[in-house]
Amino acid sequence: MPKLIIDDIEVEVPAGTSVLEAARSVGITIPHFCYHPALAIAAACRLCAVKMLDGPVKGIQMSCALPAQDGMVVSTTDPDALKMRKLVIEWLMINHPHDCPVCDEGGECLLQDFTIAGGHGIRRYQGKKRTHVNQYLGEGIYHEMNRCIQCYRCVRFYQEYAGGTDFGVTGCAGRVYFGRFDDGPLESPFSGNLVDICPTGVFTDKTGRFRARYWDYQYAPSICPHCSAGCNLSPQAYHREVIKIVARRNDEVNGWFICDRARFDKSDLNDPLRPRQALVDGSPVEWEAALNALATRLREFVQSHGADSLALVGSTRLSLEAGILLAELAARYKGVRLCYFIDPAEAQLSLSKVEWVPAGMAASQAELREADFIAILPCDLMEESPMIALAIRQAFVKGAKVYLVAPHLTALNLERLPFQVQVVPELADVPLGEAKRGIVVAGAGFADLKGLEAVPTGVKFVLLQPGPNSFGAALLAREYRAVPLREAIASGKVKGILALETDLPEELRQGLTFFAAADWRNNGAAEPASVFLPTSAWAETGGTWINYEGRAQRYRQAYKTGLPLRGLPARYYGSQEAEPPAHPPRVHRAVAPGGDTRSAWMLVAELIFKLTGEPAAEPYAGKWAPLKHIDPEGPGMRLPAELLAG
Structure with a gap:
């Protein structure tokens, strides 16, 4: 590995590491705008100048584009380097509008940081500023072209990384313009990442425009709830409302980016009609009163109808902690029907996919980005999990061969895919035997798992699940011998249901003697329930979800719940x-107001105490103990073999 000296500090880094990244590895920040670890090198902004004092290269060099080499002696504080960086900043600020007080990027703007750090504070230029006309780019992104510093990050991400074609750069020299040919919504389902990747305020989140400053937000590490990929993000809240959702880096999962659904779909969280009031027989009561009523009615129901007439129902969006405690509650009443799925087919499919994960057979998004052969079984990836499609694009750009197994193309829109595919009628037509890093991708509804047994040894799988914690629900169902709700109801004995964060079909509530529910979504469960308890949403509480690959990830409470x-x-x-x-x-x-809610796991723990007089057990005990110390800010943890084996 190359050894070099940066500001009198000896550094040893892997081959291919840039001088900029080598400096960062020892805590030295070299100012930069155009450089981004996920993008190809452009060396466009000229701000990362350093002075090479000795070695194979000498003089002023751009550290982002210079690979570290043995014998290099680098100075980031040399007067020549400092002067060049200061002049670059002054040149960039000549046409900048200086509108920081009304810019939503204020407080998290690299241009602000490096302008101050470079010592530039007085404008010498007295001429007329260059100005641009902004464009309408849709309801998610606001465009303010006058703030642009021509770093080219936006177009490099949009075209090269995400594969978009309706956004680019026009003009020349100092008159370049980043936008669309005509006004209109950006077509890429990853366009929201322009907000994060732009180092200034050219692209800002229109849904949170003029709402708060960076230092006003409450935020925490969290996980996307919209599919089973488990992408990392951070909801940013102000006055008990999620204003923005931003991507959070996890190199093993989503890398630096998230899809637009994850970024902009916060309607459930901010729904003013979300159930936030505990109800007993439709009348508002305090939380404690509703919990007491629920405990009393559950006890009376079991005494009158027997424990086998009661079903405790979880879901694929319920946290792992709540699911474990729900099983403990069921264990206190012998015969109670424990359910984590509604339909038998979905339950069996999720469990079958779990059984394919052991022995390293599941591929992460990071592995997908490095694959050389990829076979996609029939599914609409752009609808089911756009980030999986984005990971496949990275492999495609690096030369991977991508095949789509599609006997019938009528239901598949190939134009939406951000990569090119070769269509084949059968999986056997894909030459996976030639692959060194082959991966087969299947959607949540793919059920022909036996057909995958002929896949050559060494090929890995991305088997998507229908919900953010379907993998965890399947593990719990297997561990505690749970049954799907429809199967339990079909037995004819179930007369009462306690539904915990479950989207229960209306027909399954017909003919029940007792129905109680706890949820945070506005899904109509509050009205028919004899007892209803509002729970805290995923951004308002902490918990654990397990994604499709068997990676357990912890999310934290970003803000306190309330209206x-x-x-x-x-x-x-x-x-x-x-x-x-x-x-x-x-x-x-x-x-x-509206803040009297509880996490689902806390609700179950309190209910166990009310019913039995004994405190609930620690969720992460015994078999689940390895998951107790997962770092919410880390990469998560692949489940150990003893948890996967059953």
Whole structure:
């Protein structure tokens, strides 16, 4: 490995590492705009200048484009390097509008940071500034072209990394323009990443425009709930409302980016009609009163109808902690039907896919990005899991051969895929035997797992699941011998249901003697339930989900739950007016309005204590103990063999 000296510090780095990254590895930050670890080198901004004092290269060099070599002596503080960086900043600021007070990037802007760090503070240029006309790029992204510093990050990501074709650069010299040929929504399902990747405020999140500054937000590491890929993100909340969702780097999973669904789909979280009030027989009560009523009615129901008439129902979006405690509650009443799935087919399919994961057969997104042969079984990847499609594109750009197994193409829209595929009628037509890093990708609905047994040894699999924690639900169902709800109801004995964060079909509630529910989604469960308890949403609590590859990841509470300050119906303020009043109620209280909720796992733990008088056991004990110390800010943990084996 190359050994070099940077600012009198000896550094040894892997071959191919740039001088900029070598400096970063020992805590030295070299200013840069165009460089990004996920993108190809452009050396466009000229800000990362360093002075090579000795070695195979000498003089002023761009550290982002210079590979580290043996014998290099690098200075990041040499007067010549400092002067060049200061002049580059001054040149970039000549046409900048200086609108930091009204820019949503304020507080998290690299241009701000490096301008101050470079010592530039006085404008010498007295001429007229260059100006541009902004474009409409859709409802997710706001365009402010006058702030552009021509780093080319946006177009490099959009075209080269994401494969988009409707956004690019036009013009020349100092008159370049980054946008579309005509106004219109950006077509790429990854366009929201322009917000994160732009080092200034050219692209900002329109859905959170003028709402708060970076230092106003409450945020924490979290996981995307929209598919089983388990992409890492961070919800940013202000006044109990999620204003923005940004990508969070995890090199083993999503890398640096997320899809637009993960970034912009926060309607469930911010829904003003979300159930936030505990109800007993439709009447609002305090949380403790509703919990007592639930415990009493459960006890009376079991005494009258028997434990085998009660079904405790979880779901594929329920946290692993809540699922474990739900099984403990079921164990306290012998005969209770424990369910983590609604339909038998979905339950069997999820469990079958879990059984394919041991022995390193599941491929992560990081492995998918490095594959050389990829076979995609019939599915709509851009709908099911866009980030899996983005990972396949990275492999395709590096030369991987991508095949689509599609006997019938009528249901597949190949134009949406950000890579080219060779269509074959059967999986046997894909030459996986030639692969060194072959991977087979299947959608959540793919059920012909036996057909995969003929795949050559060494080929790995991406077997998507229908929900963010379907893998965990399947593990729990196998461990605790749970049954699908439809199967339990078909026995004719189930007369009562306690549904925990479950989207229960209406027909399954017909004919029940007892129905109670706990949820945070506005899915209609509160109205028919005799007892309803509002739970905290995924961004408002902590927990663990397991993605399709068997990687357990922890998410943390980003903000405290409660009614947001905007968009609430008038009835939340005790008003009968058609429009909400201009200010929330001026009532002194310890808990925010609508903040009397609990995490699902906490609800079950409290219910166990109410019913038995004994505290609930630690969820991560015994078999589940290895998952206790997962770092929410780390890469997660591949499940050990003893958990996967069953």
